[in-house]
Amino acid sequence: MRLLRFALGLAAAALLHFAGARASSFFPLAADLFLVVTVLVARSGRPVEAMFGGLVCGWAADALSGLPFGLHGLADTMVGYGTARIAQQLVVQRRTSLLSIFAAAAAAQSALLAVLIAVFVPGGGLPSLVWLPVKVASTALAGLAWAALAATVARRFAARRRRRPSGTLTLGR
Amino acid sequence: MSPNRTRLLFVALVVAQLFLLAGQARDPRGASSLLEGAFLRALSPLGRLVAAGGETVGGAREALRGRAALEAENRSLRAVVRELRRERLRLAGLALEAEELARGAGIEAASGLELRAARVVYLDRRSDLRTLVLEVGARGARRDQPVVAETGLVGRVIETAGRYAKVQLVTDRAAAVAVQLEAARRQGVLHGAGPGRLEVDYVPRQVEVAVGDRVVTAGVDGVYPRGLAVGVVASVEPGNEMFHRVEVEPAVDLANLSLVYLLEAAVPPAALTRGAGDAPP
Structure with missing residues (x-):
């Protein structure tokens, strides 16, 4: 179930990424929806799921970026693992805290990407500092909105399951 | 794990x-x-x-x-x-x-000829005394002013009232126009002879008149200038022992007029003007 949810989340992130890129060529610079999925997975506090989730999400971002394949994968793996470890220590319920986690994840990913680019892409330009705050803010807001939507869907799904009649059949009177 | x-x-x-x-x-x-x-x-x-x-x-x-x-x-x-x-x-x-x-x-x-357009605002069709009422504009009209249409003579102004004028048609029984048979070069007096009919009096029998001959104004009655088309000879019959009875078909369809022209002034023939200049004192 969790795997299915992850796959759906990844597909949704990819769709939104394509749609955003179609709407504006600056969208990939301004937001990272694959990172949102990574952090959402990591919120559960399961580091293994988080690191592999980050790996897949990062590779998806790598497949669509012009950077060497694996840069986002490595960065998102680290971010996912770190977020999961933090989520093990904290119970995040307030929106501002959630917003902070997404913002911190985006900032950390950008910093990691900058380091990885400096190491693995000789002569490659570092990510623009102009877009960094935009990316942090938009990723944080997108993550918050996504989390709220996911919570709403989960609540409705749970309520429907509770209303569903039990599997016991009573035959006769 | x-x-x-x-x-x-x-x-x-x-x-x-x-x-x-x-x-x-x-x-x-x-x-x-x-x-x-x-x-x-x-x-x-x-x-x-x-x-x-x-x-x-x-x-x-x-x-x-x-x-x-x-x-x-x-x-x-x-x-x-x-x-x-x-x-x-x-x-x-x-x-x-x-x-x-x-x-x-x-x-x-x-x-x-100098013309001024006038719109027909009313046509009396009910009596033999056929008349038109024209809107002649602010300049008005004067009595006995000739009225023509694009194909020939219509009549003359018999009454004026500001911007309007009443016209006596040539087909009016009381109308009289000095005319000339163009081919025969003989003059006569044209008058109305009933609805849509004209007759020319005083054309001697010895004058050869043919059907289809053009009839134009003679310019000697002090009202109409010379040479305005009046109609064509429709029939010629012996009237009495001296004159023909010449019936003329009007050149203008008088029952279907919407715009006519007032003749402002008769221009003297060029030959006459030249003759006046050459005349001895």
Whole structure:
């Protein structure tokens, strides 16, 4: 179930990424929806799921970026693992805290990407500092909105399951 | 999974990826390329879906925009059509009037007479005393002023009232016009002989008159200038022992007039003007 949810989340992130890129060529610079999925997975506090989730999400971002394949994968793996470890220590319920986690994840990913680019892409330009705050803010807001939507869907799904009649059949009177 | 194993797994995963990145630098067509290709194959259908959806949405938006634009254009064109129809009606009237004026101008140029257009506002059809009422404008008209149409003589003004004037038609029984049979070069007196009929009196029997001969004004009665077309001879009969009974068909369809012309002034013939200059003191 969790795997299915992850796959759906990844597909949704990819769709939104394509749609955003179609709407504006600056969208990939301004937001990272694959990172949102990574952090959402990591919120559960399961580091293994988080690191592999980050790996897949990062590779998806790598497949669509012009950077060497694996840069986002490595960065998102680290971010996912770190977020999961933090989520093990904290119970995040307030929106501002959630917003902070997404913002911190985006900032950390950008910093990691900058380091990885400096190491693995000789002569490659570092990510623009102009877009960094935009990316942090938009990723944080997108993550918050996504989390709220996911919570709403989960609540409705749970309520429907509770209303569903039990599997016991009573035959006769 | 224990935290230590998880940590080890994490380190292993990071190291593996670092090797992947390092290997990619040496061999760009290695494992990373395969992975990238796999992800691209997995994600590209979504991109195609978005592109198709975007085109559909864009097309629908364009269609809606186009429909709105077409509706607006349709509304404005309908307004233009209404305006053009009104204009066409107005221009049709003007064209008719211009045509009549042009014919009048033709007469003016040909005859050397000064004309002023007047609109027929009323035609008395009920009696033999056929009359027209004209709207002659602010300049008014004067009594006995000749009135012509593009094809010939209509009558003369017998009454004026500001912007309006009453005209006695040549077909009026009381009307009398000095005329000349153009071919025979004989003069006579033309008068009305009933609805739409004219007769010429005082044409001697010894004069040869043929049907179809043109009848024009003689210019000797002090009202009409010389040479205005009056009609053509329709029939010639012996009237009495001295004169023919000549019936004339009017040159103007008097029952169907909408615009006529007032003759402002008779221009003396050029020969007469020249003759006056050459005359001895």
